[in-house]
Amino acid sequence: MDKEALKELLNDMSLEEKVMQLVQIPGSEYDSDAEITGIERGQAKDRVKRLAGSTLGIWGSRRLRKIQEEYMKEHPHHIPLMFMLDVIHGHKTVLPCPLGQGATFDPDAVRKGAALQAMEAAADGVHATFSPMADLCRDARWGRIMESTGEDKLLNSFMAAAMVEGYQGGDLKDPAHIDACVKHFAAYGAAEGGRDYNNTELSEHTLREYYLRAYGEAIKKDPAMVMTSFNSINGIPATGSTFLMKKILREEFGFKGVLISDWGAVGELINHGYAKDQKDAALKGMTAGVDIDMCSGCYSGYLEELVKEGAVSHEMLDEAVLRVLNMKNDLGLFEDPFRGLDKESAPVITKEGRLLAREAVAGSLVLLENKEKVLPLKNEKNAFIGPFADTKRLQSSWAFSGEDDNTVSVWEAALEVYGAENIRTAAGCTMFDQDAVTARGIRHLDNWQEENERLLREALETAEWADTVVLCIGEDSTQSGEATSKVSLQLPAVQLKLINEIKKTGKRIVTLIFTGRPLELKEVRELSDALMICWLPGTEGGHGVLDVISGKTSPSGRLPVSFPYTVGQEPLHYDAYPTGRPKPEKGPFEYTSRYLDCENGALYPFGYGLSYTSFEYYDAKLSAEELSANEAITASVRVRNSGNTKGSVTVQLYIRDVTGSRVRPVRELAGFKKISMDPGAEETVSFEIKEEMLRFWTAEEKWESEAGKFLVWICDSSVGGKPLEFSLR
Ligand code: BGC
Numbered sequence: 001m002d003k004e005a006l007k008e009l010l011n012d013m014s015l016e017e018k019v020m021q022l023v024q025i026p027g028s029e030y031d032s033d034a035e036i037t038g039i040e041r042g043q044a045k046d047r048v049k050r051l052a053g054s055t056l057g058i059w060g061s062r063r064l065r066k067i068q069e070e071y072m073k074e075h076p077h078h079i080p081l082m083f084m085l086d087v088i089h090g091h092k093t094v095l096p097c098p099l100g101q102g103a104t105f106d107p108d109a110v111r112k113g114a115a116l117q118a119m120e121a122a123a124d125g126v127h128a129t130f131s132p133m134a135d136l137c138r139d140a141r142w143g144r145i146m147e148s149t150g151e152d153k154l155l156n157s158f159m160a161a162a163m164v165e166g167y168q169g170g171d172l173k174d175p176a177h178i179d180a181c182v183k184h185f186a187a188y189g190a191a192e193g194g195r196d197y198n199n200t201e202l203s204e205h206t207l208r209e210y211y212l213r214a215y216g217e218a219i220k221k222d223p224a225m226v227m228t229s230f231n232s233i234n235g236i237p238a239t240g241s242t243f244l245m246k247k248i249l250r251e252e253f254g255f256k257g258v259l260i261s262d263w264g265a266v267g268e269l270i271n272h273g274y275a276k277d278q279k280d281a282a283l284k285g286m287t288a289g290v291d292i293d294m295c296s297g298c299y300s301g302y303l304e305e306l307v308k309e310g311a312v313s314h315e316m317l318d319e320a321v322l323r324v325l326n327m328k329n330d331l332g333l334f335e336d337p338f339r340g341l342d343k344e345s346a347p348v349i350t351k352e353g354r355l356l357a358r359e360a361v362a363g364s365l366v367l368l369e370n371k372e373k374v375l376p377l378k379n380e381k382n383a384f385i386g387p388f389a390d391t392k393r394l395q396s397s398w399a400f401s402g403e404d405d406n407t408v409s410v411w412e413a414a415l416e417v418y419g420a421e422n423i424r425t426a427a428g429c430t431m432f433d434q435d436a437v438t439a440r441g442i443r444h445l446d447n448w449q450e451e452n453e454r455l456l457r458e459a460l461e462t463a464e465w466a467d468t469v470v471l472c473i474g475e476d477s478t479q480s481g482e483a484t485s486k487v488s489l490q491l492p493a494v495q496l497k498l499i500n501e502i503k504k505t506g507k508r509i510v511t512l513i514f515t516g517r518p519l520e521l522k523e524v525r526e527l528s529d530a531l532m533i534c535w536l537p538g539t540e541g542g543h544g545v546l547d548v549i550s551g552k553t554s555p556s557g558r559l560p561v562s563f564p565y566t567v568g569q570e571p572l573h574y575d576a577y578p579t580g581r582p583k584p585e586k587g588p589f590e591y592t593s594r595y596l597d598c599e600n601g602a603l604y605p606f607g608y609g610l611s612y613t614s615f616e617y618y619d620a621k622l623s624a625e626e627l628s629a630n631e632a633i634t635a636s637v638r639v640r641n642s643g644n645t646k647g648s649v650t651v652q653l654y655i656r657d658v659t660g661s662r663v664r665p666v667r668e669l670a671g672f673k674k675i676s677m678d679p680g681a682e683e684t685v686s687f688e689i690k691e692e693m694l695r696f697w698t699a700e701e702k703w704e705s706e707a708g709k710f711l712v713w714i715c716d717s718s719v720g721g722k723p724l725e726f727s728l729r
Helices: 003-012 015-021 045-051 061-074 098-103 107-122 143-147 153-168 204-211 213-219 242-252 278-288 298-309 314-330 351-364 410-418 448-465 493-503 522-527 541-549
Strands: 023-026 054-056 082-085 181-185 225-228 258-260 366-370 382-385 423-426 436-438 441-443 468-474 508-514 530-533 615-622 632-641 647-657 668-677 682-690 708-715 724-728
Touching: 003 314, 015 023, 015 045, 015 298, 015 314, 023 045, 023 298, 098 107, 098 143, 098 153, 098 351, 107 153, 107 351, 153 213, 153 668, 181 213, 181 242, 204 213, 242 278, 258 314, 278 298, 278 314, 298 314, 351 541, 382 410, 382 448, 410 423, 410 468, 410 541, 423 448, 448 493, 468 493, 493 508, 493 522, 508 522, 508 541, 615 647, 615 708, 615 724, 632 647, 632 668, 632 708, 647 682, 668 682, 682 708
Parallel strands: 023 054, 054 082, 181 225, 225 258, 382 423, 382 468, 468 508, 508 530
Antiparallel strands: 366 530, 436 441, 615 632, 632 682, 647 668, 647 708, 708 724
């Protein structure tokens, strides 16, 4: 439909119809007669169902076709209903959780993964996904760290932008693509104490320099939607913040698409103590610029009244409605309301999709320890022990439509590689401690004690038989994701007991950690001969893991977040500000910024990860000692694969602005390149440094660079390398 026709349509719509384009209701309402969530008593349910502009959480062409047919018949202007879904890291083929995708340091792979998700979701009738989550996360207690790509603004920016490109492709009318929604605007990841939905307190410069960056970069890729966040920022709930939504999002970032609230967030303005009732919440949401009210019932209940009273202008309403109509039009829904709803198009997991997922898994695994080169596994007697050894539950939360049945477990993949006669498996213990609390409530097993005694006996027998134990432990998928904040980053005690008992057998231990968040691994590090983070790897988890531990592929993932010694260090991130009393490398330490009982830095820092081969960095240099505006200097280093196998290395560039009108971080990632190298191969890896990369939110509240000295590291982690120096004129 052309723009003029769209405006005519808008002009022809009744006030009620317009308001209802701004209303989203749960998809389950189209299947059941249950009360609609958040809808005030007295609102006619039929009217809401008949006219709501969009729905979420349902998929499947047959089901959606039926809903669309009935809806279109009833709708006065036959405006199609839009179907949205949280396709976060896979629809049918489930990729590693976003934190694992961050660990690939490979935006191209992430873009391809997003395109695969879009293709599968589109073929199941989905029009839009609520992804990417561009929230910066510095706190492992926050369960949603699993949904982020980590703690670094640059890495997150690349990944969020790649996801938008992958989902949306070049043309949204292409039926293989869907709308992206950048979320959660803003700073949801900074929740106080890591407690989900909590308040955030952030100075404007920390907000702008760190927390807002990845949303901003993703928005440059023109996502169809942005979602507000649940938290308040400096006392104002994000969903009601005109500063965030109007000044930053619309004016500064130039966002032209649809702003949708998070689930119920307009209504939650009341709980925050920011709105007095649903009507007031609707007014505050509209005033802040929230176009679609997801499931709170405030717009459906009160927006019409607010417009009639003049509290919300017709102009404001029309602008919001037009944005929604445009979004539908960009997808070609007016021409084809049944886009993606043919039975034939139902998505199936393809060989190509599996291959892509398998490579994503292999690229996401982070090898932290490999003492005596115990990995890759020798072709001898290997026992796969632990609650993650023989389970198909390798998807993280938010993989609604992915099915465990399609997942390849570690054990299944091990059988393919080694054959049944050479390997054994045992669960070793339960996944959970007794009475563990998860996102789904308390897991209680009546015979937990006896069951664990039995499992341990069995595991010890299996370990006695083996030369090497591959211990598959970690956090279940219900322990990270939404509403899964924790004050402990320890593995379940029952799993720690298992590794301690196996250690007593004297067998070599290769520990694989499955997790959606950083965990405390000090004890496990000491007990293990090799240690690798496998995240929650998804459908091809088993294959990807076996590709790496068998040596078919060398591990190449890097930590996208710091792994602490202890939870007491959280929030922990490498790009901290210097203090007036930094802890010196050697004593005396007394009156310096440190803990009495722990190191300051991470047990495993951001950017860290090993390979089966070794890489030497030498001849690091800068092409000039001075830089001025409109020029660039080149930072380069020679890299050599000095080991015996092929491997990938992620060369990282960090910069420090030594003196500024505002304190600058001790290091900031300024670039990275992942390259694959044959044994003996050498290469020059170079990065351009330009003045614009050195800009920051100055004391004068401007994005500017300041003349002075800068340090540069070209290295293999956020704590590696020796600095070079240049000055900005
Ligand atoms: C989450 C969002 C999600 C939405 C819709 C909310 O609870 O915070 O990330 O997109 O639900 O499912």
